[in-house]
Amino acid sequence: xRASFVFSxxxxxxxxxxxxxxxxxxxxMISLTLLGGxxxxxxxxxxxxxxxxxxxxxxxxxxxxxSANDKECTQDTCADLRERLESDPAIEAxxxxxxxxxxxxxxxxxxxxxxxxxxxxxxxxxxxxxLRLVNPDRPEVISQTYSGAVGVDSVVDESEFLERLFSAxxxxxxxxxxxxxxxAVAALLLISNTVxxxxxxxxxxxxxxxxxxxxxxxxxxxxxxxxxxxGLVGAVLAIGLLVAGKVWFLDTVLGGVFASGxxxxxxxxxxxxxxxxxxxTSIGISAVTGYVTLRLYVRQ
Amino acid sequence: xxxxxxxxxxxxTSTRPALEDVSVVVDKGEFVFLIGASGSGKSTFLRLxxxxxxxxxxxxxxxxxDVARMARRRVPRLRQSIGxxxxxxxxxxxxxxxxxxxxxxxxxxxPRNTIRKVVPxxxxxxxxxxxxxxxxxxxxxxxQQRVAIARAFVxxxxxxxxxxxxxxxxxxxxQDIMLLLERINRTGTTVLMATHDHSIVDSMRxxxxxxxxxxxxRDDARGVYGVGR
Ligand SMILES: Nc1ncnc2c1ncn2[C@@H]1O[C@H](COP(=O)(O)OP(=O)(O)OP(=O)(O)O)[C@@H](O)[C@H]1O
Ligand SMILES: [Mg+2]
Numbered sequence: 001x002r003a004s005f006v007f008s009x010x011x012x013x014x015x016x017x018x019x020x021x022x023x024x025x026x027x028x029m030i031s032l033t034l035l036g037g038x039x040x041x042x043x044x045x046x047x048x049x050x051x052x053x054x055x056x057x058x059x060x061x062x063x064x065x066x067s068a069n070d071k072e073c074t075q076d077t078c079a080d081l082r083e084r085l086e087s088d089p090a091i092e093a094x095x096x097x098x099x100x101x102x103x104x105x106x107x108x109x110x111x112x113x114x115x116x117x118x119x120x121x122x123x124x125x126x127x128x129x130x131l132r133l134v135n136p137d138r139p140e141v142i143s144q145t146y147s148g149a150v151g152v153d154s155v156v157d158e159s160e161f162l163e164r165l166f167s168a169x170x171x172x173x174x175x176x177x178x179x180x181x182x183x184a185v186a187a188l189l190l191i192s193n194t195v196x197x198x199x200x201x202x203x204x205x206x207x208x209x210x211x212x213x214x215x216x217x218x219x220x221x222x223x224x225x226x227x228x229x230x231g232l233v234g235a236v237l238a239i240g241l242l243v244a245g246k247v248w249f250l251d252t253v254l255g256g257v258f259a260s261g262x263x264x265x266x267x268x269x270x271x272x273x274x275x276x277x278x279x280x281t282s283i284g285i286s287a288v289t290g291y292v293t294l295r296l297y298v299r300q
Numbered sequence: 301x302x303x304x305x306x307x308x309x310x311x312x313t314s315t316r317p318a319l320e321d322v323s324v325v326v327d328k329g330e331f332v333f334l335i336g337a338s339g340s341g342k343s344t345f346l347r348l349x350x351x352x353x354x355x356x357x358x359x360x361x362x363x364x365x366d367v368a369r370m371a372r373r374r375v376p377r378l379r380q381s382i383g384x385x386x387x388x389x390x391x392x393x394x395x396x397x398x399x400x401x402x403x404x405x406x407x408x409x410x411p412r413n414t415i416r417k418v419v420p421x422x423x424x425x426x427x428x429x430x431x432x433x434x435x436x437x438x439x440x441x442x443x444q445q446r447v448a449i450a451r452a453f454v455x456x457x458x459x460x461x462x463x464x465x466x467x468x469x470x471x472x473x474x475q476d477i478m479l480l481l482e483r484i485n486r487t488g489t490t491v492l493m494a495t496h497d498h499s500i501v502d503s504m505r506x507x508x509x510x511x512x513x514x515x516x517x518r519d520d521a522r523g524v525y526g527v528g529r
Contacts, residue, residue: 005406205403208390211350212455213380214407216373 009222010229013198020194021230027190028234028286031183032278033241038176039274040242040266045169047264058139059156060085061126066151068123071098077151084149085129090142093132099125126153184285187234191227191286192293198223199298206298220298224290231286235279242271301459301490302326302349307358309344309514317356318344320514326492328458331485333501334494335525336511342494345511346461349492350382351375363458380408383452383460383489387467389444391436397447398423398432404451422454426480442473449480459490466497474500498525 014021062078070078073096085094097105102125107117133139136159143155199206209219246266251258258265302325309319319341326332334342347353348360351367360367365378391400398419405415423432426446436444445465452460462481466474478500485491495501501508501524508523509516 204390205392208392208403209407211379211384212404212408212451213376213378213382215376218407218409 006218006221006225010225013202013222013226014229016201017194017198020190020197021226024187024190024194024227024230025234025237027183027187028231028282029237029241031180031187032235032238032282033245034176034180034183035281036238036242036271036274036278037245038173038180039277040270041169041173041176043270043274044264044266045166045173049166050264057158058131058133058142059158060129060131060146061153061156062128063151063153064126067099067125067127070127071100073098073127081149081151082129085131085146088142088145090134090138091131092134095130095132096127097130098127099123102127188285188289191230191289194230195223195227195290195293196297198226199294210299220294223294223298224287227286227290228283231282232279235282238278238282239271239275242274243268246271301328301330301363302492303359303361304345304348305359305361307348307355307360309341309348309353310356317514319348319355319511322358322511322514322516324509324516324519326490328490329485329488331482331491331504331506332493333504333506333508333523334492334511335496335501335508338496340511341514342511343463344514346384346463346492346494349461350384351378376408380455381458383449383455383457385445385448385452385460385462385465387464389436389441389448389468391444391447391451393436395435396432397428397434397436397439400436400447401451401454404454408455410455418454422450425453425483426450440473441469442476445469445473445477446480449477449484453484453489457489459492460484462491462493464495465493466495466500471499478504501525 060081062081066073066075066078069075073079073082082094082096085091106120106125131142133142139157139159143157146152147155206219246268250266254263254265304322304324307319307322308317310317322341322345334345336342344353348355349362349367351370354368358368362378363381365374367378370378392403395403401419401422402415405418420429420432423429426449428443428446428450431439431443436447439447445468449460449465460481465481466477469477474497481491481493482504505522505524508518508520508525510518510523
């Protein structure tokens with residue numbers, strides 16, 4: 001096998017068919033970007049879930065009165081409640097957060113959205129107990145027990161909110177995968193078509209090759225490689241898009257949310273881990289499509 | 301070298317057989333004309349030898365290959381031992397004369413050194429030594445056919461199949477091409493040539509196999525074109 005021969009054939013083929021090549025690369029790119037995006041969302045959900053699994057918090061918000069007047073939780077109502085919570089066997093840890101601390105945390109979360117900060121006045125935030133549960137699967141028991149207690153304004157079960165959050169994420173993920181799949185079908189058809197057109201425009205060469213006794217490798221490898229090279233370029237562009245999306249979209253828009261720890265951020269490592277799969281998927285799909293097309297449409 | 305035993309070929313899309321019960325033996329080094337009216341099956345005959353088609357019935361042997369039954373992956377080996385020339389030359393228009401000839405060796409993986417050595421040799425043999433850098437459109441029809449012959453012969457095949465190689469050429473040029481084919485035949489290469497050209501067949505006085513409606517109707521060791529018709 002003369003590599004230089006095959007290589008120059010591939011380049012000629014891709015150049016001869018520039019518009020098709022570009023269409024093929026772009027479709028592959030979009031498909032893979034969506035696939036990669038979906039995979040990253042999966043990773044983000046997994047990581048965030050793992051964090052919360054360890055510490056599903058239940059927040060016991062205290063009444064306005066306590067929030068305003070008992071900054072250190074030293075007065076009877078608050079101290080009694082704390083004692084009750086600390087002695088509850090279902091609760092592992094109790095942390096008190098007064099109104100000032102809540103405001104600091106709030107500011108951190110919405111750092112990137114100053115409009116939000118303007119909307120909220122300090123005295124709107126309640127002081128609260130953060131409870132870490134021994135058995136994070138059953139937060140509703142705690143919420144029932146303490147809902148009506150003296151000094152308690154409301155009990156907020158974070159897991160409920162998280163469930164809604166995760167189901168929203170799962171929806172996003174499914175939608176991304178669905179669109180990625182549709183795009184993948186488009187990419188597949190384009191690859192198949194390009195290989196056919198390519199083989200057709202070079203039928204004279206291919207016929208001569210066949211007649212002088214070139215093997216299948218020589219006659220068909222260039223077409224196969226054309227598809228694979230386009231797939232590869234598409235995958236590399238897709239990875240580039242994912243990195244760009246992280247830097248210019250996620251980090252700026254959701255930076256505050258990540259910083260607060262509500263969501264686990266997508267980092268460079270996540271993209272690095274997803275990239276090989278995108279490359280492999282792309283190479284695999286384009287090679288198989290090319291091969292099947294050649295089998296079906298091009299005479300050996 | 302070539303042996304057909306009771307070969308019939310019926311194309312899928314046609315009812316009448318293109319070849320019917322054809323048995324022919326061609327020895328090594330022979331020069332054979334394959335003649336007959338249009339549609340009599342000459343090209344089909346040649347395509348069977350190349351495994352471009354498989355016979356509907358009968359056996360085809362070329363060199364040591366059982367052509368109809370051999371595995372598909374061995375077909376390239378068969379074709380490497382056969383050179384082909386056609387009426388329409390079939391050159392690559394975007395390659396020079398030398399590149400066209402080299403192409404046949406490149407695609408079967410011959411080393412670059414060999415290619416550099418044998419291409420000029422074969423171009424000299426066909427009388428094109430000064431024109432290796434020309435493009436096909438800068439050549440006359442006869443010269444283009446010489447390039448095609450050079451390409452068919454550069455790998456020193458056991459046999460050369462020519463399907464109406466002079467069909468597009470004037471009588472003088474045709475005569476030159478025939479001299480070239482004779483020269484190749486003298487190197488020991490078997491030559492099988494399908495043709496309509498009376499004068500060529502008559503002047504060469506070689507073996508003539510005549511087909512009519514797919515059947516062999518004549519096989520003369522030193523034949524002429526029109527006898528008995
Ligand atoms: N691929 C094909 N499919 C169907 N029928 C075919 C095919 N090729 C040839 N035929 C038929 O087979 C018969 C023999 O054709 P063939 O090409 O072998 O004739 P030929 O002697 O070479 O004719 P010519 O002198 O015109 O080149 C014809 O009737 C032709 O129509
Ligand atoms: Mg013919």
